[in-house]
Amino acid sequence: MKWAHVRDNWPAFFDAIVEKWPEADEGDLEEIDGDQRAFITYIARVTEQDVDETKDEIREWLAGEIPADIVMDPIHDNHSIRLSSKYVGEGEDEFDDDARFGDDDEVPDDGD
Incomplete structure (x- = not known):
């Protein structure tokens, strides 16, 4: 993955960051807000490592x-949907339901 994936989905990465670096604090991560240099400096400080080693x-x-939990994050999903708009015909909305995948007009059967 690239840093852009991390930066663009920053809050969704908190669990993965804390799993990798248990010394990290979510409150501190919020303040870093996806800034790579600040993240490197922070991780070096909390792990007491050299900056080069941290890099x-x-x-x-x-x-x-x-x-996987980040790939399934709603922010990431919406971004992917927006990117898919280049494959959607003119005048269509990429967020609309696609009738080819089911009958949106049918009332669900409640089992009665």
């Missing part, structure tokens, strides 16, 4: 996949 550790962490 390497963060680089290794970024080499992994985006955690």
